[in-house]
Amino acid sequence: MSSYTANTKDMQFVLHEVLKISEAGVPGYEELDRDFTEAVLDAAGKVSSEVLAPLNEVGDKEGCVLENGVVRTPKGFDAAFEAMKEGGWTALDCDPDFGGQGMPYLLNCAVGEMFVSANMAFNMYQGLTHGAYSAIHAHGTDEQKATYLPKMVTCEWTGTMNLTEPHCGTDLGMMRTKADPQDDGSYLITGTKIFISAGDHDLSENVIHLVLAKAPGGGEGTKGISLFIVPKFLVNEDGSLGERNSVSVGKLEEKMGIHGNATCVMNYDSAQGWLLGDLHKGMRAMFTMMNEARLGVGLQGYAVAEAAYQEAVAYAKDRIQGRDVTGAKAPEKAADPIIVHPDVRRMLMDQKSFVEGARAFTFWGAHLIDRAHKLDDKAADGLISLMTPVIKGFLTDKGFETAVSAQQVFGGHGYTEDWPMSQHVRDARIAMIYEGANGIQALDLVGRKLAQDGGKHVMAFFEMVKAECKAHDDDERMKPFTDALKNASKQLQAAGMFFMQNGMKNPNAALSGSYDFMHLMGHVCLGLMWTRMAKAAFAALDNGASDTAFYEGKIATGRYYMARQLPACAMHLARIETGADPVMALADDQF
Numbered sequence: 099m100s101s102y103t104a105n106t107k108d109m110q111f112v113l114h115e116v117l118k119i120s121e122a123g124v125p126g127y128e129e130l131d132r133d134f135t136e137a138v139l140d141a142a143g144k145v146s147s148e149v150l151a152p153l154n155e156v157g158d159k160e161g162c163v164l165e166n167g168v169v170r171t172p173k174g175f176d177a178a179f180e181a182m183k184e185g186g187w188t189a190l191d192c193d194p195d196f197g198g199q200g201m202p203y204l205l206n207c208a209v210g211e212m213f214v215s216a217n218m219a220f221n222m223y224q225g226l227t228h229g230a231y232s233a234i235h236a237h238g239t240d241e242q243k244a245t246y247l248p249k250m251v252t253c254e255w256t257g258t259m260n261l262t263e264p265h266c267g268t269d270l271g272m273m274r275t276k277a278d279p280q281d282d283g284s285y286l287i288t289g290t291k292i293f294i295s296a297g298d299h300d301l302s303e304n305v306i307h308l309v310l311a312k313a314p315g316g317g318e319g320t321k322g323i324s325l326f327i328v329p330k331f332l333v334n335e336d337g338s339l340g341e342r343n344s345v346s347v348g349k350l351e352e353k354m355g356i357h358g359n360a361t362c363v364m365n366y367d368s369a370q371g372w373l374l375g376d377l378h379k380g381m382r383a384m385f386t387m388m389n390e391a392r393l394g395v396g397l398q399g400y401a402v403a404e405a406a407y408q409e410a411v412a413y414a415k416d417r418i419q420g421r422d423v424t425g426a427k428a429p430e431k432a433a434d435p436i437i438v439h440p441d442v443r444r445m446l447m448d449q450k451s452f453v454e455g456a457r458a459f460t461f462w463g464a465h466l467i468d469r470a471h472k473l474d475d476k477a478a479d480g481l482i483s484l485m486t487p488v489i490k491g492f493l494t495d496k497g498f499e500t501a502v503s504a505q506q507v508f509g510g511h512g513y514t515e516d517w518p519m520s521q522h523v524r525d526a527r528i529a530m531i532y533e534g535a536n537g538i539q540a541l542d543l544v545g546r547k548l549a550q551d552g553g554k555h556v557m558a559f560f561e562m563v564k565a566e567c568k569a570h571d572d573d574e575r576m577k578p579f580t581d582a583l584k585n586a587s588k589q590l591q592a593a594g595m596f597f598m599q600n601g602m603k604n605p606n607a608a609l610s611g612s613y614d615f616m617h618l619m620g621h622v623c624l625g626l627m628w629t630r631m632a633k634a635a636f637a638a639l640d641n642g643a644s645d646t647a648f649y650e651g652k653i654a655t656g657r658y659y660m661a662r663q664l665p666a667c668a669m670h671l672a673r674i675e676t677g678a679d680p681v682m683a684l685a686d687d688q689f
């Protein structure tokens with residue numbers, strides 16, 4: 099069975115010693131002093147380990163079932179969902195005007211990491227609802243907000259996002275779902291959507307589907323797409339539930355992981371829907387929440403890796419095989435615990451250095467979102483827009499790799515279903531695919547984000563890295579961090595220069611290197627985070643912090659990342675500089 103203990107200590111370190119949120123001047127952050135965040139994180143950690151984690155394996159083994167048109171979630175999910183609602187965990191950062199608690203998004207992310215680590219599939223029912231809530235909040239009329247938001251804040255009604263169709267996922271311009279306007283201002287929606295997460299289930303009394311569809315007069319491609327609110331049960335004027343709408347579950351997908359989440363084929367058969375936002379501007383409305391949604395998926399990447407890492411550490415301390423080559427560590431036993439072996443340590447250090455770096459990166463991203471929203475900070479908005487594909491693509495690729503590495507620590511036992519490692523690996527895999535496959539994230543980064551606003555945001559990022567390195571010029575202890583970061587940043591700039599010089603002549607030269615660029619940039623971002631964390635850890639030690647093991651461990655883990663992971667940047671640059679030729683050399687029929 100999965101066991102999980104939230105790493106609240108590290109979260110507190112990032113919030114208060116790295117990001118220094120109390121001094122950040124963001125409205126809403128003034129409440130977030132150490133004691134307050136500790137109380138919230140401890141409470142969320144308790145729910146995660148006591149309520150959600152015990153259901154992780156149940157969800158995986160039992161999965162969801164479709165019986166007579168009704169989707170049933172695994173045993174215990176309903177009670178756990180009630181506990182989440184009662185605890186107010188669904189409403190943390192929602193608007194107080196609609197019953198939310200109005201906390202900063204950053205705090206929601208910290209808490210969300212724990213819920214995902216404990217039970218990713220379960221947390222998606224709430225996560226998708228939050229996405230739909232945000233869309234209605236940003237684009238709904240006053241009436242729509244009053245009708246739907248209070249019930250969605252409490253998760254009495256849950257939400258879904260319907261984009262994908264059988265013949266189109268990435269290329270939504272080919273969408274076939276139609277919206278026919280009616281005299282009363284509503285639309286009749288007809289079409290089939292596939293892979294809809296939390297599409298139907300028995301956890302809430304209504305499901306509010308947000309559906310992309312083509313209304314007449316919008317033209318070809320994505321321009322003609324509009325966004326509609328299509329409730330499972332129509333809502334009467336007094337807010338009570340009315341008739342069943344003509345939307346039904348065609349089938350549940352049989353899939354590799356996240357079995358506890360119902361992934362549905364949804365059939366809309368002249369279902370009644372209402373326009374959300376402007377006609378023919380559906381893509382824009384859907385993508386307003388993109389930074390948050392993609393950050394949420396990046397978070398899934400490292401949160402599952404954290405759960406897998408915790409299992410790997412416990413196993414490595416317990417499992418005995420072979421002897422420490424420098425002398426027995428447990429002479430009273432037949433062998434030493436495998437944690438003594440350098441190669442097992444390598445795996446654990448890879449895992450730890452990734453997860454902690456990824457946590458700092460994601461929290462920083464959430465902090466930028468808070469700055470953009472609450473301070474109307476344009477620089478923060480530009481920076482998070484640049485970082486979003488990196489957070490999504492890099493953290494989910496590495497999150498999966500980390501889960502596999504944690505599985506490897508278990509040897510053959512990790513491959514069996516007796517241990518939770520197979521589930522972690524299977525669950526982590528989807529985050530690389532949905533919310534825009536990672537190849538598409540890389541295209542977004544190189545094709546759009548680098549040049550956005552005349553390249554202003556990427557230049558600001560380079561300046562930020564330079565300033566961080568310069569700030570520690572006179573601190574010898576920081577050299578392993580700043581030297582490695584400077585070098586990696588130069589490699590990233592060289593890659594950007596290669597695209598500028600070659601991309602116009604041959605766009606494939608840039609597209610062939612985009613995936614490597616996303617990873618190169620991901621390493622630079624984590625390198626920056628480790629530099630900031632090392633600085634904070636040295637400061638704590640200089641100020642006489644009593645928990646020296648934590649801070650010294652931080653510095654050593656950061657050094658590991660800089661020494662053992664950042665060299666990957668040179669490889670990515672070398673690949674990028676080969677251009678399109680090696681990638682495009684074969685004709686289709688040579689494959």
Ligand SMILES: Cc1cc2nc3c(=O)[nH]c(=O)nc-3n(C[C@H](O)[C@H](O)[C@H](O)COP(=O)(O)OP(=O)(O)OC[C@H]3O[C@@H](n4cnc5c(N)ncnc54)[C@H](O)[C@@H]3O)c2cc1C
Binds near residue numbers: 268533535
């Ligand atoms: C478990 C699960 C849950 C999901 N939940 C939802 C949900 O709640 N709502 C929803 O709407 N969808 C959902 N999806 C769908 C998901 O977002 C899509 O599967 C994903 O966006 C990819 O689309 P596709 O599967 O059609 O792949 P395709 O678009 O066919 O892509 C196939 C491959 O080709 C690559 N590719 C495509 N176009 C290009 C290009 N121009 N350049 C380079 N490479 C390209 C892609 O990167 C990918 O590797 C879910 C999927 C799964 C499996």
